[in-house]
Amino acid sequence: MAQDKLYLVFEFMKVDNEQVAAYMETESFWEKIHEQRVKNGDIIGWDLWSLKPGGEDQGFQYMTVNLYKDAVSMIDARKIPNNSIIEGDICSIGAGAVGISIALDWMDSKYKVILLEGGGFEYNEKVQNLYDGKTTVKNI
Numbered sequence: 232m233a234q235d236k237l238y239l240v241f242e243f244m245k246v247d248n249e250q251v252a253a254y255m256e257t258e259s260f261w262e263k264i265h266e267q268r269v270k271n272g273d274i275i276g277w278d279l280w281s282l283k284p285g286g287e288d289q290g291f292q293y294m295t296v297n298l299y300k301d302a303v304s305m306i307d308a309r310k311i312p313n314n315s316i317i318e319g320d321i322c323s324i325g326a327g328a329v330g331i332s333i334a335l336d337w338m339d340s341k342y343k344v345i346l347l348e349g350g351g352f353e354y355n356e357k358v359q360n361l362y363d364g365k366t367t368v369k370n371i
């Protein structure tokens with residue numbers, strides 16, 4: 232049975248004419264990874280579209296589409312293949328009070344903001360280790 236909603240992430244690619252062959256090679260490499268992501272249930276599907284812009288501006292030539300079954304899997308960076316590049320201008324690491332405030336402050340600017348949080352949605356000992364630290368202050 233088809234589900235009511237799908238969540239899609241579009242990525243637009245600018246490829247110079249002389250780079251098309253290299254780009255296609257890269258995409259066919261990624262195809263195998265995307266197939267595995269589908270098998271793992273990380274995404275529902277993936278597609279590569281060639282764009283034929285109507286106007287003069289040929290800004291982007293290709294677009295990839297990732298289909299997710301829900302919004303949570305769409306933002307879960309653990310599902311992104313290793314070595315993926317997340318592009319942005321400002322990256323705030325840690326979605327605590329400070330990280331979220333910084334990201335919100337820049338959200339409506341011309342800059343693309345990335346907000347990264349460690350761990351998943353459940354308590355995890357390994358993630359708690361991010362808080363490990365040493366203090367040089369001695370008891371007086």
Ligand SMILES: Cc1cc2nc3c(=O)[nH]c(=O)nc-3n(C[C@H](O)[C@H](O)[C@H](O)COP(=O)(O)OP(=O)(O)OC[C@H]3O[C@@H](n4cnc5c(N)ncnc54)[C@H](O)[C@@H]3O)c2cc1C
Nearest residue numbers: 323324325326327328329330331347348349350358361362
């Ligand atoms: C028990 C307790 C009770 C408190 N009660 C109050 C209160 O009632 N009122 C109040 O105003 N303040 C309270 N505070 C203080 C308040 O929680 C902190 O001042 C505030 O959360 C600090 O915000 P922060 O963004 O600097 O850090 P945090 O809120 O700690 O956020 C840091 C975030 O970064 C993430 N992170 C860390 N390392 C990485 C990494 N390498 N990669 C990705 N993500 C990472 C962490 O998972 C975390 O989500 C309390 C604190 C504690 C411990």
